Amino acid sequence: MVESKEFRVLSPTAILGYGFPEASFQRGLNRNPHLIAVDAGSTDPGPYYLGIGKSFTDRAFVKRDLRYLLKAGVEKKIPVVIGSAGGAGASSHLRWCQEIIEEIATEEKLSFKLGIIPADVEKKKVLSALSRDKISPLKYVHELTPVHVKESTAIVAQMGIAPLQQALEKGCDVVLAGRSYDPAVFAALPVMLGYDPGLALHMGKILECAAIASTPGSGADCALGILKSDSFVLEPLNPKRRFTTESAAAHTLYEKDDPYHLPGPGGVLDLTDCKFKQVDSSRVEIRGTRFVPSEKPNVKLEGARLVAYRSISIAGTRDPIMIKNIDKIIGEVREQIDEMMSRDKVEGDIYFHIYGKNGVMGEMEPLDFSQTSSHELGIIIEALGPTQDKADTLCSITRSTLLHYGYENRIATAGNLAFPFSPSDSSLGKVFEFSIYHLLELEEDEAEIFPCEVKEINCN
Amino acid sequence: MKKNIREAARVIRSKNAGPFELTFDVILSDEKWYDYFISHDILNREKICEIFKIQPERILSIVHFKPANAIKFTIKRERVSGAPGETDIYGAQQHAPLLDLEFEYTE
Numbered sequence: 260m261v262e263s264k265e266f267r268v269l270s271p272t273a274i275l276g277y278g279f280p281e282a283s284f285q286r287g288l289n290r291n292p293h294l295i296a297v298d299a300g301s302t303d304p305g306p307y308y309l310g311i312g313k314s315f316t317d318r319a320f321v322k323r324d325l326r327y328l329l330k331a332g333v334e335k336k337i338p339v340v341i342g343s344a345g346g347a348g349a350s351s352h353l354r355w356c357q358e359i360i361e362e363i364a365t366e367e368k369l370s371f372k373l374g375i376i377p378a379d380v381e382k383k384k385v386l387s388a389l390s391r392d393k394i395s396p397l398k399y400v401h402e403l404t405p406v407h408v409k410e411s412t413a414i415v416a417q418m419g420i421a422p423l424q425q426a427l428e429k430g431c432d433v434v435l436a437g438r439s440y441d442p443a444v445f446a447a448l449p450v451m452l453g454y455d456p457g458l459a460l461h462m463g464k465i466l467e468c469a470a471i472a473s474t475p476g477s478g479a480d481c482a483l484g485i486l487k488s489d490s491f492v493l494e495p496l497n498p499k500r501r502f503t504t505e506s507a508a509a510h511t512l513y514e515k516d517d518p519y520h521l522p523g524p525g526g527v528l529d530l531t532d533c534k535f536k537q538v539d540s541s542r543v544e545i546r547g548t549r550f551v552p553s554e555k556p557n558v559k560l561e562g563a564r565l566v567a568y569r570s571i572s573i574a575g576t577r578d579p580i581m582i583k584n585i586d587k588i589i590g591e592v593r594e595q596i597d598e599m600m601s602r603d604k605v606e607g608d609i610y611f612h613i614y615g616k617n618g619v620m621g622e623m624e625p626l627d628f629s630q631t632s633s634h635e636l637g638i639i640i641e642a643l644g645p646t647q648d649k650a651d652t653l654c655s656i657t658r659s660t661l662l663h664y665g666y667e668n669r670i671a672t673a674g675n676l677a678f679p680f681s682p683s684d685s686s687l688g689k690v691f692e693f694s695i696y697h698l699l700e701l702e703e704d705e706a707e708i709f710p711c712e713v714k715e716i717n718c719n
Numbered sequence: 720m721k722k723n724i725r726e727a728a729r730v731i732r733s734k735n736a737g738p739f740e741l742t743f744d745v746i747l748s749d750e751k752w753y754d755y756f757i758s759h760d761i762l763n764r765e766k767i768c769e770i771f772k773i774q775p776e777r778i779l780s781i782v783h784f785k786p787a788n789a790i791k792f793t794i795k796r797e798r799v800s801g802a803p804g805e806t807d808i809y810g811a812q813q814h815a816p817l818l819d820l821e822f823e824y825t826e
Binding site for chain 1: 730736738772773775780782787788789793802804808813815816
């Protein structure tokens with residue numbers, strides 16, 4: 260077991276591609292970190308990115324961030340670990356990120372051993388697990404059926420620390436992993452060296468958002484984590500920011516339903532006895548977090564499937580008579596469209612997003628529109644169809660119907676909508692939904708589902 | 720005396736907790752306010768249902784988290800994030816009705 264020795268982890272940014280100030284990164288390097296780790300992913304941007312196989316971050320900025328990480332890591336011999344490559348972390352995202360890494364290596368003449376860990380799970384494997392009752396839904400999630408599995412265009416599992424450790428044990432200088440449990444990239448190496456997994460994972464949980472947990476918070480700035488044998492310390496890398504007990508504790512709440520028990524691959528992080536202590540004006544020490552291994556370890560599966568194609572039209576109205584009667588008018592237009600759809604066999608669904616009424620909260624909006632009405636409304640007509648052409652058709656007929664609809668008491672007869680753009684309609688392409696969000700019970704060693712490829716990059 | 724929650728809380732926010740749940744954090748300004756909110760049961764199940772006009776079954780949990788002076792509650796999303804009809808993919812703008820919460824304050 261490690262005694263009093265520190266293990267310092269540099270977290271450059273909350274999501275690879277969000278950017279960070281060069282000065283903060285340099286301050287981090289001056290602290291001689293033992294690891295540079297970054298999380299690149301999230302399900303927050305919705306199911307599209309996993310389904311279509313594209314990154315939600317911009318290539319130019321991902322390359323910009325990676326260039327700093329790779330140059331520093333290779334030159335100073337600091338391992339670099341990147342998780343949830345390309346955002347959603349499926350193989351297309353992983354290869355996209357790998358291509359950027361190799362481009363940088365060529366441009367900067369860098370040589371290193373690259374470990375690549377895909378997180379995709381074969382449909383065959385998922386179907387087999389499903390038939391043997393080894394898959395369970397998370398809270399509020401539908402029961403999984405073979406149809407969900409077969410229709411998914413991508414299925415990934417969130418890896419924990421074991422597959423990353425396997426790559427590090429093979430001597431990889433840079434590890435690029437597919438979908439990963441956010442804290443895993445920060446915790447894999449220190450846990451391998453004997454540090455406490457509860458503290459390492461909790462530190463990873465905070466560092467995965469980099470400076471978001473400091474005050475003032477930022478997702479585009481660096482932070483340092485210092486892991487010790489029985490605690491860890493958070494240190495800002497920008498003099499503008501401080502970690503406080505409140506900011507660190509508050510971050511533990513973020514995006515989770517129960518801040519005391521945080522489940523992940525292989526076990527639960529238990530914060531019941533966790534203590535936050537202010538060490539000095541900008542640093543916080545945390546202790547007492549425990550990792551409780553599960554009796555039946557599992558990994559979380561994520562999948563997305565194509566459900567429709569989308570076309571939208573953006574417009575607005577300033578007419579007080581139309582605004583006052585908007586619900587009635589939209590209802591009547593909807594009826595007219597429904598009739599047209601059944602008469603002319605147009606398939607699809609229409610949604611009206613009415614900004615100024617309930618565009619943000621939808622059915623959740625507690626305010627009564629008749630009591631709060633705005634002087635203008637933004638209207639987005641959203642049409643979903645089984646093909647792009649059909650979505651475009653439905654959007655077009657809905658837009659023209661609403662534009663010229665002769666509602667009751669109408670005074671302005673030239674047109675009901677103000678369009679900011681020509682063309683007024685845009686084809687937005689494929690629409691995906693989360694088809695899989697389930698736990699897969701592990702029947703083998705975790706590292707076996709996430710095999711590691713090693714590639715020597717020689718660009719000297 | 721009536722007070723608005725904005726006088727007592729420094730952070731009020733909503734966000735997805737995964738694509739199927741929506742979680743709300745009310746972080747009180749200090750321990751005093753936290754203790755006041757807990758002892759006076761200001762943000763309880765009934766109040767949340769009243770503010771958001773939802774049924775109690777929709778609330779998954781209400782957790783008091785003292786290290787952050789926070790009250791946290793999580794509800795089932797109206798629809799899975801990104802499903803047809805979605806209005807807020809990240810769930811980051813569903814907190815607003817909480818900002819109008821008023822409570823009775825006695826020293």
